[in-house]
Amino acid sequence: MAIADSSEGKPVPKKFSLTTVLWKILILAFDALGIWFIVQAISLGYVELAIIVGIIVVGFNIIFTLDKGYPFRWMALGLAFLVMFNIYPIFFTMYISFTNYGDGHLLTKKQALAQIQKVTYLPEDAKTYSWTAYRSPEGNYALWLVDNADGQTYLAKPGEEIVPAQPGDPGIGEADTKGIPVSLEGYTRLTTLQAVANKELSNIMFGIEGEKTVQVRTSNEAAELKLRFVYDEATDTVIDQSNGDIYFNKEGTFTTKDGKTISPGFRAMVGWKNFQEVFNSPALRGPLITMLIWNFIFPTLSVLTTFALGLAISIMYNEEGFPLKKPIRTLLLIPYTIPSVISILIWRGMFNTEFGVINRMLIDIIGVAPRWTSEPFWARTAVIIVNLWLGFPYMMLITSGALQSIPSEIYEAAEVDGASGWQRFWKITLPLLLVSVGPLLIASYIFNFNNFNLIYLLLGGGPPIPGAATQAGYTDILISYIYNLAFAPGGRGVRYGLASAMSMMLFIIVGAITLFQYRFTNMWEEVSENV
Amino acid sequence: MSNIAQTYKRLRSSQKFQKRFGVAIRLIIAVILIAFSIFPVLWIVSASFDNANSLATQSLIPANAGIKNYQRLFNLDPNFSFGELNYWTWLWNSIKVSGINTVLGVSITTIAAYAFSRLRFKGRVPILKSLLLIQVFPNLLALVAVFTLVSSIGNIVPALGLNTHTGLIMVYLGGSMGMNIWLVKGYMDTIPRDIDESAHVDGANDWQVFTKLILPLMRPILVTIGILSFIGTYGDFLMARVLLNDSSKYTLMVGLQLFTAGQFDKKWGVFAAGALIGALPIMLLYFLLQDQIVGGLTRGAVKG
Numbered sequence: 001m002a003i004a005d006s007s008e009g010k011p012v013p014k015k016f017s018l019t020t021v022l023w024k025i026l027i028l029a030f031d032a033l034g035i036w037f038i039v040q041a042i043s044l045g046y047v048e049l050a051i052i053v054g055i056i057v058v059g060f061n062i063i064f065t066l067d068k069g070y071p072f073r074w075m076a077l078g079l080a081f082l083v084m085f086n087i088y089p090i091f092f093t094m095y096i097s098f099t100n101y102g103d104g105h106l107l108t109k110k111q112a113l114a115q116i117q118k119v120t121y122l123p124e125d126a127k128t129y130s131w132t133a134y135r136s137p138e139g140n141y142a143l144w145l146v147d148n149a150d151g152q153t154y155l156a157k158p159g160e161e162i163v164p165a166q167p168g169d170p171g172i173g174e175a176d177t178k179g180i181p182v183s184l185e186g187y188t189r190l191t192t193l194q195a196v197a198n199k200e201l202s203n204i205m206f207g208i209e210g211e212k213t214v215q216v217r218t219s220n221e222a223a224e225l226k227l228r229f230v231y232d233e234a235t236d237t238v239i240d241q242s243n244g245d246i247y248f249n250k251e252g253t254f255t256t257k258d259g260k261t262i263s264p265g266f267r268a269m270v271g272w273k274n275f276q277e278v279f280n281s282p283a284l285r286g287p288l289i290t291m292l293i294w295n296f297i298f299p300t301l302s303v304l305t306t307f308a309l310g311l312a313i314s315i316m317y318n319e320e321g322f323p324l325k326k327p328i329r330t331l332l333l334i335p336y337t338i339p340s341v342i343s344i345l346i347w348r349g350m351f352n353t354e355f356g357v358i359n360r361m362l363i364d365i366i367g368v369a370p371r372w373t374s375e376p377f378w379a380r381t382a383v384i385i386v387n388l389w390l391g392f393p394y395m396m397l398i399t400s401g402a403l404q405s406i407p408s409e410i411y412e413a414a415e416v417d418g419a420s421g422w423q424r425f426w427k428i429t430l431p432l433l434l435v436s437v438g439p440l441l442i443a444s445y446i447f448n449f450n451n452f453n454l455i456y457l458l459l460g461g462g463p464p465i466p467g468a469a470t471q472a473g474y475t476d477i478l479i480s481y482i483y484n485l486a487f488a489p490g491g492r493g494v495r496y497g498l499a500s501a502m503s504m505m506l507f508i509i510v511g512a513i514t515l516f517q518y519r520f521t522n523m524w525e526e527v528s529e530n531v
Numbered sequence: 532m533s534n535i536a537q538t539y540k541r542l543r544s545s546q547k548f549q550k551r552f553g554v555a556i557r558l559i560i561a562v563i564l565i566a567f568s569i570f571p572v573l574w575i576v577s578a579s580f581d582n583a584n585s586l587a588t589q590s591l592i593p594a595n596a597g598i599k600n601y602q603r604l605f606n607l608d609p610n611f612s613f614g615e616l617n618y619w620t621w622l623w624n625s626i627k628v629s630g631i632n633t634v635l636g637v638s639i640t641t642i643a644a645y646a647f648s649r650l651r652f653k654g655r656v657p658i659l660k661s662l663l664l665i666q667v668f669p670n671l672l673a674l675v676a677v678f679t680l681v682s683s684i685g686n687i688v689p690a691l692g693l694n695t696h697t698g699l700i701m702v703y704l705g706g707s708m709g710m711n712i713w714l715v716k717g718y719m720d721t722i723p724r725d726i727d728e729s730a731h732v733d734g735a736n737d738w739q740v741f742t743k744l745i746l747p748l749m750r751p752i753l754v755t756i757g758i759l760s761f762i763g764t765y766g767d768f769l770m771a772r773v774l775l776n777d778s779s780k781y782t783l784m785v786g787l788q789l790f791t792a793g794q795f796d797k798k799w800g801v802f803a804a805g806a807l808i809g810a811l812p813i814m815l816l817y818f819l820l821q822d823q824i825v826g827g828l829t830r831g832a833v834k835g
Binding site: 037040041044046049070071072074075077078079081082084085086087088089090092093096101313316317322323324328330331332333334335336337338339340341342343345346347348349350352354355356357389393450452453457479482483486487496499500503506507510511514 | 554557558560561564565567568569571572574575578585586587589639640642643645646647650652655658662665667668669670671672673674675676677678679680683684686687688701702704705706708709712762765766768769773784787788790791795796799802803806809810813814817818821
């Protein structure tokens with residue numbers, strides 16, 4: 001590596017040393033791996049992945065070979081991870097939202113075609129053989145084939161090339177009276193009766209798939225299979241060799257004019273379809289609107305309740321010399337110290353409608369208890385209560401810090417002017433506090449806007465919204481809804497495309513809130529000064 | 532004259548009384564708030580020592596106290612079995628993934644932060660601003676794309692794909708880069724530049740300045756950032772849930788969620804034991820580092 005004078009940013013001329021050579025070797029090794037990866041990616045049809053890895057590889061080469069790249073060498077690894085696992089997924093989400101990626105369209109076109117082009121069929125005029133079967137103790141089969149036309153003999157095993165063979169060849173036993181080997185090495189010959197009674201045999205493909213394969217057709221005849229589908233790249237069509245049907249590429253499924261299709265389908269662009277579906281289908285739109293409204297109410301209530309309680313605690317116990325100040329604060333901090341996933345699961349047990357401690361206590365005290373899991377209002381109340389428990393210590397921490405930074409002279413001046421306690425709170429404390437903790441409150445709002453753990457782990461998003469086209473509940477928010485669409489479809493089939501279209505909505509909302517945050521707090525300007 | 536003095540005296544004592552009354556009220560409120568804040572903890576401790584292992588019959592003082600649930604958790608009770616309960620494996624996976632992610636993450640970000648803090652080059656400010664912009668969209672919002680990406684990578688290099696800890700760690704690393712570079716750079720900026728400039732004059736190169744000067748000075752704050760990052764990764768659920776699918780690969784948070792499937796109320800005590808063991812180390816870390824963490828909070832290092 002070139003030694004550089006940092007304050008000027010100009011590297012001193014390189015000299016040959018062990019480190020320089022080592023760096024060169026490292027870069028070459030990195031390039032080799034990168035290129036191998038790109039080739040593999042292309043062969044599987046992952047064009048986007050190949051492009052992004054290509055960009056990273058080229059970037060590394062520029063950074064590590066040009067002198068100007070010196071400062072970037074420090075951050076190359078960090079930026080590579082960032083590009084690969086944060087920036088690229090954002091753009092990839094945009095792409096997926098315009099595709100039909102999901103059940104039935106999970107593969108790339110390359111992968112689907114590779115599968116389709118392996119499909120075989122038994123033509124009427126197939127080349128036929130008479131066959132004799134052999135079985136190994138492990139249950140593997142082998143066939144001895146005699147060509148019905150010219151009497152040539154072959155040995156065929158599943159997954160291996162069919163080779164011409166003669167009795168007495170290495171590994172092959174001597175011929176019997178009919179010219180068929182009495183045994184194969186590692187295999188025993190099946191009697192005609194055994195072979196005919198064998199159910200497995202007719203399902204086995206002998207030979208290499210996609211090349212020459214032979215299948216047992218009747219008790220005395222085996223036939224050579226032919227590849228059924230031929231892909232024509234120029235017209236992007238697939239032709240069925242068995243009957244001449246032509247399949248056209250129709251949004252990721254090869255389809256004939258009269259609607260016959262070939263499975264599997266593949267990922268293909270479908271334009272705005274996913275977005276249109278969201279807006280046009282009442283069974284999607286209805287629940288989505290319910291969910292969106294709740295998605296805004298939930299973080300609003302969460303921030304308000306946690307902030308109010310946290311601030312109240314700060315004000316109540318902030319006073320110098322308040323008895324037991326330190327232990328009170330420590331005990332109140334406990335919820336913040338437990339990993340929230342664990343706390344939420346504990347609350348899930350406590351909110352259990354039948355057996356949970358909360359309902360058992362409510363029944364004992366007031367005689368009635370809400371059904372937290374099945375009544376929308378109470379389910380949402382439970383979510384807010386649990387989030388209050390999870391969130392107030394954080395608000396307590398940030399507000400007590402901010403309160404101490406408000407100069408006491410302001411209060412003294414207000415007292416002289418005769419302001420009451422309430423007036424002082426609303427006119428002085430709160431406005432000044434909001435200036436310093438405002439950005440953190442908006443950050444908390446955004447965090448709760450996407451608080452998947454709470455929603456998913458507490459009540460699983462439930463209770464379910466009746467008539468919803470996909471799994472959706474009254475406490476679900478966008479991110480948990482997206483998760484369900486993609487990973488827990490509940491028998492309705494995964495919809496990556498639709499889920500990504502919803503993610504785009506999430507991006508836009510979160511982006512807008514952040515823009516507001518920067519505007520509201522001048523954070524951007526501050527940042528620009530601090531770099 | 533005496534009248535005024537009397538009124539003054541009465542006023543003073545009533546003020547004192549008011550003050551005491553206020554403190555008393557606030558102490559009562561404190562008791563209620565503390566009850567709210569520690570009740571779930573007490574409840575789960577009690578559940579973990581209640582041999583009945585049932586949500587329905589549990590009371591704050593366990594009826595038949597014992598350590599049966601802990602034995603069940605570690606598969607020492609032949610009469611209790613549930614799915615693939617691999618508690619030690621989950622805990623170890625969590626510690627392994629969080630530990631590796633923390634060490635790699637802190638190293639990579641600190642090295643990158645050096646360039647942003649100490650070197651001046653074209654593109655520095657735009658890149659810094661973009662980093663801030665990107666962390667607005669954390670990769671968990673692009674869940675489907677991340678899943679597809681890792682699954683595609685796995686089709687080429689299985690050791691980096693779905694259901695591997697390497698894949699999960701790479702996703703964590705990518706997701707935390709933006710924010711952490713800013714954070715570390717912020718702290719590095721507080722170290723006066725005179726120190727490294729004089730070292731440069733003495734002929735030290737950047738790497739020497741970084742390792743011999745900056746790193747030792749940064750050590751306390753790097754430890755704090757590392758511990759916060761460890762806690763954050765340890766507590767993650769979503770990414771681990773999406774990217775891992777074998778019980779033997781699960782992290783603790785994903786494993787604990789398994790208890791809620793089916794009849795949660797019949798596994799409550801065992802879950803309680805598992806939750807407690809999983810939470811205690813993190814709670815200890817927090818209380819040991821309370822001051823540093825609070826300091827970090829006001830600088831914008833948010834746990835959420």
